[in-house]
Amino acid sequence: MRSPFDGLTDFQKNKLFILLGTHIYPYKKNQEILPTIKYDNIIAIVLDGLAEIVNIEYNGNETIKEKLEKNSVFGTNISGTNYEDYQIIAKKDTTILVIDYDKLINPNNLNHNYFNIFYNNLFDIINVKFKEANERIRILEKKQIRDKLLDFFEIEHKKTRQKNIYLDFSLKNLADYLAVDRSAMFRELKHLKEEKFIEVNGRKITLLYKNL
Amino acid sequence: MRSPFDGLTDFQKNKLFILLGTHIYPYKKNQEILPTIKYDNIIAIVLDGLAEIVNIEYNGNETIKEKLEKNSVFGTNISGTNYEDYQIIAKKDTTILVIDYDKLINPNNLNHNYFNIFYNNLFDIINVKFKEANERIRILEKKQIRDKLLDFFEIEHKKTRQKNIYLDFSLKNLADYLAVDRSAMFRELKHLKEEKFIEVNGRKITLLYKNL
């Protein structure tokens, strides 16, 4: 995954932090991240560790919205994450860098080369995330589970051009991603298997239809 | 709506076009826009006119994905619009500016002040669009039409803090936005009316529940 600090030396990185007046917050495993920052207009970066954006429902069910690894970027202005709806939990000891969005947008900084590199990286990262969001919307727009699955398969297939799709998450997570009931998804997967559209072996899904 | 050229004089705008090696394409009403540009990595701006991103299904049904007014920004890297799935149609005579994404990202340009202003504007516009995309995802994730409607009402209510919501699009369009069947949505609206949750008068929806 692309890092917002690609192309920067550690020295430049530190100059950047000073220039932007950033804050660094350390969290222990299982601590909630940024619980006090409920206002808008920040961009946050995982400097180290691992965290998850989770949605805790009234019945206690937890669904993971996004995994935040090292160099992941998040925040109200960048991922639409609404702190009223979600909690961010450290899964390991985790260090978070917080940047004020308005300071980032301030063009006074633009004559520093290391800032420009950083800004370009962020621009690119956001565009990738935006593209992923639109991919998901395209899937969620489909009304039937079968169509959501086939759309998902098609999108994944286009990325590798291979008939085998290797999921790097569980089928339960896939159901969450498609925003459908898990058991209903399993039922539909079974139908697709029976109709020889696909084969499923653990997290490997094989597409059997002709049009590659 | 914010323009990507906010804060730029016409003179600076033209310098910018030259710097970025942009292309300008004119289209007549009802013409398809950018039909030949099937490759990735462009950002396009509506300089003048009006266009619509439409999804034409195999059965001939057209759904409008997005309206592109003057100063709207679109393109594969910015709206996730996939030219394989959608068509962009000029609704009036329309002029389109096309920028090569790689040229935009090239940091060599960053010591021109007018470029920086433009770049900041784009950054901001994309973030707003991204936020809207995430809003929609939050709605589409809901499994029941009732929950989608209530979620939509809540989001709209938060924007104005008023109990009246004035739609600037048709109820048919709302059904498309929620990605549900139109008649099923009407049925659910009727239920919500009967249960005194809402009132509907044309495109005005009044929220009747207590928690403002």
Added chain:
DNA sequence: ATAAAAAAGTTGCACTTGCAACTGATTTAC
């Protein structure tokens, strides 16, 4: 190595939804 937790997989049932097919009301076009 074993217990605990999470994921995989299945099924019955009630309810929701999509779909088709209407009628009537509004808007748009020329």
Added chain:
DNA sequence: GTAAATCAGTTGCAAGTGCAACTTTTTTAT
């Protein structure tokens, strides 16, 4: 100003889905 098109609103019905409640398998933790 009238025709055509779009939108609003309703209903029956079949099919799809969510939900609950299970069992079995796999993974994770200590």
